[in-house]
Amino acid sequence: MTRRDMLKNSAMVSLALSSSLSSLKAAGAINDIQLIPHATHFGPFIAKVKDGKFVEVLKSPQDKNPSVMIESMIDRVYTDSRVKYPCVRKGFLEGKNNPHMRGREPFVRVDWDTALELVAQKIKATPRENIYNAAYGGWGHVGRLHNANSVAGRFFNIALGGAVGTDGEYSNGAAGRVNSDIIGDMEVYSQQTTHEQIIKHTKVYVMWGADLFKCNRIDYVVPNHLNDTYYPQYKQAGIRFICIDPYYNESAQMFDAQWIKIRPNTDVALMLGLMHYLYTSGKYDKAFIETYTDGFDKFLPYLLGQSDGVAKDIAWASKITELSESSIKDLADLFVSQRTFIAGNWAMQRAQYGEQADWGLIALASMIGQIGLPGGGVGFSMHYAGGGQANSGYTTTPGLSQGRNRVGFSIPASRISECILNPGKSINFKGRVITFPEIKMIYCCGATLLGHHPNTNELIRAIRSVDTVVVHEPWWTPMAKMADVVFPSTCTLERDDITSGGTYSRNVIYAMRKVIEPTYEHRDDFEIFADLSKKLGGEELYNRYTGGMSYMEWIEKFYNSSSGVNFKDFETFWRDGFVEFDIDKEAYEYVRHADFRADPIANKLATQSGKIQFFVDKFQKADLVDFKGHLMWFEPEEYLGSAESKDYPFHLLTPHPRYRVHSQLDNTWVRGMYKIQGREPVVINTQDAARLGIKHGEVVEVYNKRGAVLAGAFVTDFIREGVVQIQEGAWYDPQNPDDALPRCNAGSCNVLTSSRPTSRWAQATSVNTCLVGIRKLGKDEVLEPYKSSSAPQIIGA
Incomplete structure (x- = not known):
């Protein structure tokens, strides 16, 4: 799209909004009707507001295939599950130390000053090393100013000098800790080979646990659902699809994919069996291994069984995966005979020994030898946030600065219950030993521990063991019901904000204009933390937290910090609801790792050798029983057959x-x-x-x-x-x-x-x-x- 086309489309959208409003008035509708642009994880939309009430969701021109989820936005505002007032657990308000009653007794409605004062006093009485800021970089909401993780981090860092945070994430906690040492990048969030290159060059597309259609319904920022327009082209191109998954997912059904019904948690065994066959048959790409990888000689004895007496051959893999030997051989032969793209997933690494999953796919793709070729290789994000879309190259909106956390300790994401229940316990983590602090307060803003953390009953025991639990929530989530103090926060529709569109395309900035005024006694999280700052440090701390700026001043600052905004001044952007950037023709030709393949010396990877690692020295030196210096199969403690x-x-x-x-x-x-x-x-x-x-x-x-x-x-x-x-x-x-x-x-x-x-x-x-x-x-x-x-x-x- 040229800049002229973009400006033309922008004018057409503005005209369309104006025309829609005019037609409503001409039809005799009540004059107090507004059409207000907004954006969410489910897509952008235009809110129709009548007499101050959100009444209808209208399609945004930026959304190529709107999800039904966007239709639920009205319900998010007017549901009976809204937290309407500041509330305090009855026993907590009465001064009783009865944390075991969390989730078991009623709440009491209080005024804002009472709730704020109560929380401020608890914060003053609790050392920052004993406060767990449970907000983390998750899926709170898409806004840059009112991002829950940012406003909470800014509060604790500015007001207290920090708090205990979360190290890592749930989505890619295993892969995120090893992939950079294996291939120089986390890969799970990296720019992917474009759809244009897949359609033109790929002959075999392997969805290894990936569900392209389902998972691309949403985006970490705002989805455009443009991927949906490419999938019919995939079919027309005659690409052969293979689904390696215990579940024949929606995408597999859509592409009529061949189904490989693998036994859960045995994917690494299948990868090793494929690699053993490719090596012993001489069908692997020896030149690629010698030129672009390092440590293959240290991995080979394990693959062949020379180091442990167990050859990882097809027969071995067949027994573990419960796939026939012939089907494994056929897969290997197919992969090296055709231009093959392997779409990895994130679910496999969310399993015991999950560090091995991505490593296995990278190693297998290296032996196939098509990494860096158009339509070949491996990608770990084709199922996520518009993966495969061309990138504009622009820098979109920044976020709220948080300052420095001086506490110096964060709990590994999946160790929260273990940490709270075992203060003083030491564990291995990323090659070093860490010791859990004592957590006395859980402060949860914009994230629900009871929504994303495993082993709920164990987590509840942990929550009921601390002194204080504070929650900001628009709704009575399970986590809010386990709190001592609940602040009723606004949802995104009740405040102004700004965000970007397309994690990978990065070609739109959206105005998240306030759709309705806050209902009941809701306040923005930013405002709540500003008020707590005043309770803790008076006007000086309040001004440090707010930066002395209004919401709109922050939003305009974020907008002006983005590249490409010369297309529209801020006032025009705020009126139209978006600004869209050009995407250069060359961006549609992007191939992951093509530069590395073209010149592995000039474009070396950020690994110990500058190449793809079959062996990593620091992994081996950690001397752990369940993680070694090369790819390995570890039998899970809890899986079919155990x-x-x-x-x-x-x-x-x-x-x-x-x-x-x-x-x-x-x-x-x-x-x-x-x-x-x-x-x-x-x-x-x-x-x-x-x-x-x-x-x-x-x-x-x-x-x-x-x-x-x-x-x-x-x-x-x-x-x-x-x-x-x-x-x-x-x-x-x-x-x-x-x-x-x-x-x-x-x-x-x-x-x-x-x-x-x-x-x-x-x-x-x-x-x-x-x-x-x-x-x-x-x-x-x-x-x-x-x-x-x-x-x-x-x-x-």
Whole structure:
């Protein structure tokens, strides 16, 4: 798109908005109608506001295929699950030290000054080394000014000099700790080979656990859903698709992909079997290995079984993966005979020994020898945030500065429960030893621990062990119900902000204009922290926190700090709701690692040798039992075939949801599209369901030693026998909070998942290493109503 086209389109959009408003008035509608542009993780949209009330969601011209999720925005504002007033847990307000009552007793409505003063006094009484700032760089919301992680970090760093934070993430906690040493970059968030190059050159497209269509419904910033326009072109190009996954996902169905029904958690064994065959048959790319990789000679003895007596051949891989030897051989022959692109995923590394997953794909792609070729190689982000789209090259909006955290300790993301329950315990982490501090206060803004952390019952024990829990929330989430003090914060529709569009395209800046005034007693998180700053340090600290600037001054500053904004002045941008940048023709020709392949000396990787590493010295020197200097197969402690499978015969997968961003939207009407009798679906194979006497649409109990949930049976042939699937993010709803292990009425999968770390190196989450049993409910068992999104009892409301 040329700059002239962009300006023309911008004018057309502005004219369209004006024309729409004029036509409404001409039709005799009430004059007080506004069309207001806004943007979210689900896409941009135009809000129709009548008499001050948000009444309709209209399509934005930037969204190429709007998601149904965008239709739930109205419900986010007017749902009964809104936190309407500042609330304090009854016992906490009365001065009783009864943390075990969190989630078990009513709240009391208080005024803002009482709530702020109570929290300020608790902060003053708690050393910063004992406060856990539970906001982290997650999916709070897309705004740059009101980003929950930023406003919370700015408060703690400016007001207190810091607090204990979170190290790493849940999405890519394992891969993020090893990939940079293997291939010089995390890769999981890197620019991907463009769709144009895939369509033109790729002959075989391997979706190794990746679900392109489903996961691209959302974006870390604002999605444009442009990928949806490319997928029909993939089919027209005649690309052969292969799905290596225990679940025949939506994308596989769309592309009519060949289904490789692999046994869960055995992907690395399959990769090793493929590599062993390629090496012993002489079909691997020896020139690529010699020119572009390092340490192959140190890996080869393990692959061939010379170091441990076990050759990782096709027969060995077949036994572990439960795939036929012939199918493994056929895959290897196909990959080296055709231009092959391997689309990796993030789920495999969220399993025990997950560090090996991406390493295995990188090693396999190296032996195939197509890394850096158009349409070949490996990519880990084609399923995420518009992966494969060409990049504008522009710098989009910056965020709020947070200052410096002087505490100097952060909890590895998946170790939160372990840390809180075991102060003083030392663990290995990234090749060094760290010691857990004592956590006395949990401060949670814009993130819900009970939504994303594994082993819910263990986490609840941890939450009930600290002195104070403070939560900012627009809604009564499960985490808010476990708090001592709840501040009612605005949602994005009740405040002005600014953001960018397209994690990979980076070609749009959006005005997130306030759609309606805040309802009830909601305040912005920024304002809440500014008020707390005043309580702690008076006007001086208040001004340091706010920077002496208004919201619109901050927003205009962010806008003017972006490159390319000379296309529109700020006033025009704010009126139109967006500015869109050009994308150069050359950007559509981008191939991942093409420069490295062209000249590995001039464009060396940021690894120990400048090449792709089959062996990493510092990994070996760490001398860990569960992570070594080269790629290895480690048998999971909990998977099909292990001792626990006798009691829990199903492997549970917990993928990203189709109609949510993690837990977001589980309190809106959109959940009615997929819930079964109000519960999260459990996908089960037709034959497995028949053996258990389970019919499609029935509510069943899914259980293991960590807990139990009720879920709705979704019976299908699109999942491997012995495997079940529950999407993550359902709002936790304990049937009886007084039980030691309450059964969740809503089907929250993290009641079942383990907090076991991937390894002693990354200490990341291993939620996809999980076994469960399934039980058909008896005829006399009464199902309680689903109530996870309802407000708790509030005295004085």
